[in-house]
Amino acid sequence: MAEKQILLSRLLEVVESEQMIRTVVLQQEEVIDETMATHAFYVLLVVNETFQAQIFFERLQRVLMPNMMLFPPAKHESAYLLLAQDGQQLHVKSLTEQQAHQLLEYEEYLRVLIDKDQFLASTTSPCISAPTNEQFTICCQQFWQGQQFALTSLQRQEHLPAIYYIEHKIRKPFMTMLLWSLSAQQSFSLTMNPTYNELESILNAEQYGMFVETFNLGTIEYVQHSLQTMRTFFQEATFTVSHTCHLAYPADEHAFYKKFPHIK
Numbered sequence: 001m002a003e004k005q006i007l008l009s010r011l012l013e014v015v016e017s018e019q020m021i022r023t024v025v026l027q028q029e030e031v032i033d034e035t036m037a038t039h040a041f042y043v044l045l046v047v048n049e050t051f052q053a054q055i056f057f058e059r060l061q062r063v064l065m066p067n068m069m070l071f072p073p074a075k076h077e078s079a080y081l082l083l084a085q086d087g088q089q090l091h092v093k094s095l096t097e098q099q100a101h102q103l104l105e106y107e108e109y110l111r112v113l114i115d116k117d118q119f120l121a122s123t124t125s126p127c128i129s130a131p132t133n134e135q136f137t138i139c140c141q142q143f144w145q146g147q148q149f150a151l152t153s154l155q156r157q158e159h160l161p162a163i164y165y166i167e168h169k170i171r172k173p174f175m176t177m178l179l180w181s182l183s184a185q186q187s188f189s190l191t192m193n194p195t196y197n198e199l200e201s202i203l204n205a206e207q208y209g210m211f212v213e214t215f216n217l218g219t220i221e222y223v224q225h226s227l228q229t230m231r232t233f234f235q236e237a238t239f240t241v242s243h244t245c246h247l248a249y250p251a252d253e254h255a256f257y258k259k260f261p262h263i264k
Contacts, residue, residue, distance in 0.1 A: 007068060007082055007090050014060050015114055021056060022046045024114040042091045046100040053094030128183035128190050136247045139173045143234055146170040154224055162223045174230050181237035184244040
């Protein structure tokens with residue numbers, strides 16, 4: 001992955017020097033190989049005007065290293081391809097501010113790399129509203145199903161598949177339930193931007209530390225610890241949401257999933 005980091009570093013160097021680029025967002029693309037490892041990413045550049053993106057890509061082309069190449073968008077495509085000699089690649093796409101706002105409202109797996117003028121800080125989301133009984137049940141099902149896949153991978157000592165299931169099957173329902181719970185404690189007046197910056201001020205120090213640790217997936221042991229922490233958070237959040245919103249807790253389904261092996 002060293003070549004990809006060099007690609008990204010060179011791209012960010014140019015971005016830092018260009019006033020036309022306001023924000024850079026890294027979007028993890030779900031391209032999975034046989035090892036369950038993600039190997040392609042989209043880098044989204046938020047620009048003031050669409051035509052300025054062409055100027056940026058021309059400058060980027062001039063400063064690339066000899067082992068890097070920049071290819072223009074293919075037919076019917078809109079993303080440039082930044083390619084390293086070893087095959088590592090970044091898909092780089094420019095967005096107008098309006099497009100960026102729409103994307104940040106609905107897209108998942110986004111990571112902010114540079115936010116020069118606090119563009120994302122001004123991107124506010126609507127208040128997190130109370131779930132319906134159906135939404136609540138589906139969220140529980142998604143989490144419980146995902147954890148069984150992760151548990152199976154852990155029992156087999158399969159590190160990368162366990163990471164995949166946590167990030168692609170468990171993380172979304174986990175965050176959904178956690179935010180419902182936190183919003184319920186504030187009479188559903190809570191708003192949250194896509195970077196979850198507010199969590200540090202909402203959770204107490206111990207809770208926030210535990211939450212951050214769920215992203216530490218470097219070893220099998222860390223993955224196991226992260227999953228256990230997420231399960232604890234999720235269980236507490238489900239009880240809070242079901243009680244506050246007067247929703248029927250899917251106890252029978254939970255009992256069914258409890259029959260599967262648990263982390264020792």
